[in-house]
Amino acid sequence: MKTKAPAVKVDDRVQAARLLHQVITVGCTTDQAFARTTDPISPLSREMVYGSLRFFFSITDQISAVLHKPIEHKDQDLWALLIVGTYQLQRMRIPPHAAINETVGACEGLGKPWAKGLVNAVLRKLALEKIPERTFDHPQWMLDLIMADYPEQAVDIFHANNRQAPMALRVNRARISPEAYRNKLAEAGIQASPGWLPETLVLEAPVSTEKLVGFASGLVSIQDAGAQFVPELIPLESTTRLLDACAAPGGKLFHLLERYPGIDATALDVSTTRLKQLDLQARRLGHDTFTTLQGDASNLEWWEGDAFDVVLIDAPCSGSGTIRRHPDIKVLRGAKDVKKYAELQLALVENLWRTLRPGGTLLYCTCSLFAEENDKVVNSFLQLSGGAPQVLEISLPVGQATQFGWQLLPTDDDPKKTTDGFYFSCLKKTV
Ligand SMILES: C[S@@+](CC[C@H](N)C(=O)[O-])C[C@H]1O[C@@H](n2cnc3c(N)ncnc32)[C@H](O)[C@@H]1O
Structure with missing residues (x-):
């Protein structure tokens, strides 16, 4: 006789397996996978998806070690179910018999009852065997980059990345x-x-x-506590002409408007979908005094030629500072992405510098931990622009100085004050 844990429904595993499948096989981010789902997502399936991604590398190593042959491409939803099942077995407070039975039962929900024996056998084996875990549950390229950039703090960063972020x-x-x-x-x-x-x-x-x-x-x-430092770094006056060049969905822009009402702000973003989200948030928060533009900030086609006093570039990036909230980044991104982002980031800074008036300030920020997207981008820009930008000294109550700016890390001991990883650099246009 199978025993069912009363608070746990089979549907949660089916939902979690389907969502995880969207991420690991189709390549969607968790946000995209969740947005595509029409059913309400239960807290339990949410936890199973996030947890499975947090410990993805250890879990998949273990499953592969006990499988006789790889799961076929057409059955990758079962692969996702095995991952979800193993996560429950090893990391959740669910009795092993319940974790196994409910996961086996979920094969029906996926329309693959023939796989019950396989799922049962794999999970029972994993319940008995203690297989060593993959170090820190990060891909090797990410371990290498973080160890190179933060030799002293790397281990703490890996652990922090695998913890849940506070709201x-x-x-x-x-x-x-x-x-x-x-x-x-x-x-x-x-x-x-x-x-x-x-x-x-x-x-x-x-x-x-x-x-x-x-x-x-x-x-x-x-909004993450680290993302909230932007208004501290660029105090604005009511007459300031501000360009937020990568504005959507508007978190930092709205914060600036809440702090400095009356500023003359322009919100630019390349993505119409994300600009719609910005518009929704603006209405919710009651912000209607800014201008919205759709355009590519790596060229000047959208610009009418009036210089800005302040330019904020919250650049598209690897998101490596937000792994606590988006563990899918560890699974979906590769070292090549970081290189591509760094090229785009430099193109954005170079191009947008031209829209800044002499004496104006540019704040470059990313939610990345990697120097390649942070100080190295600023360094390349400084090399190219031959001395006109002055790097302003900045300092925040948490985090650490870098050569050209300030870095927040997700490692703060005080759980009430942790931030995601963020980078800020402030450049003044002297001529
Ligand atoms: C880190 S997000 C910005 C988050 C936003 N500042 C906030 O606080 O809510 C980066 C944004 O850059 C936009 N983006 C990417 N490439 C761009 C480009 N070439 N020109 C303008 N925006 C771009 C993306 O669509 C995305 O909305």
């Missing part, structure tokens, strides 16, 4: 004070502690946006 909020100070909002949270039974900045709050436990007080009415946004 941080940015209170919309144009609408409510952080204290008043925190009281609203407390009334709703949601505990939060202050972050690095007055508008930052960090939740003790994550909640869905539906349960987040005042989210729909624009009192608050969800």
Whole structure:
């Protein structure tokens, strides 16, 4: 007789396996896979997908070691189910018999009842055997880059990347004070502690946006505590002409508008889909004083020739600083991507520099840990531009100085104040 764990439904495994399959076989990001799913995604399947990706390399090594032959291409959903099953078995507080039985049962849901014996055999073997884990659960190229860039801190970074990130909020100070909002949270039974900045709050436990007080009415946004440092680095005046050159979905732009209402802001992005998301968020938060442009920031076709006082480049990047939130990055990205991003990043800085007025400031930032996308991009730009840019010294209450800027790492010990990995560099145009 099979015993069923009461709180655990077969459907969760089927859903998790299908979502994971979208990521590891089709190549979607988790965000894309979740967005494509029409059924509500249960917290349990969400956890199984994220956890399976966090420990993907160890788990797949172990499954491969006990499989007699690889799973065929047409049955990669079963491969995903085996990964989800192994994750439950090894990393979740689900009794092994329940993890195995429910995963075996999920073969029906995937329309492959013939695979029950195989799934059962693999998981039973893995329940008995203790196979050594792959070091740190990162791909080798990523281990190499992080060890080269952070010889002292690499191990801590690997561990931090495999932990869940806290949910941080940015209170919309144009609408409510952080204290008043925190009281609203407390009334709703949601505990939060202050972050690095007055508008930052960090939740003790994550909640869905539906349960987040005042989210729909624009009192608050969800934003990593590190991403919230941008207004600290570029204090703006009410007359400032700002270009946010990679603006969508608008997190940093809206933060700047909440801090410095009245600035003359232009939001540029190449992606119409992402600009639609920016528009939705703008409406939710009540921001309607900025201009939106669709265009490619690596050329000047969109520019009418009026120089900007401040240019923010929140560049497209590998996202290696956000692995805690997006463990799919470890599975989907390769070393070649980092090179491609670095080329695009340099092209963006070079091109957008031309839109900045003399005396103006450019803030370049990424959510990457890799020097190749950070200091090395700034260095290449400085080499090319022969002395006109002045690197401004910046300093934040957390993180570390780099040659040309500041780096945040996801390794802070205080769980209430951890940030994703971010890089910032501030350049002043002297002539
Ligand atoms: C890191 S995201 C920006 C996040 C945004 N600043 C925020 O805080 O919500 C990078 C953005 O750059 C955009 N992008 C990529 N290549 C671009 C290009 N050539 N020109 C303009 N935008 C680009 C992407 O569509 C993406 O929205």
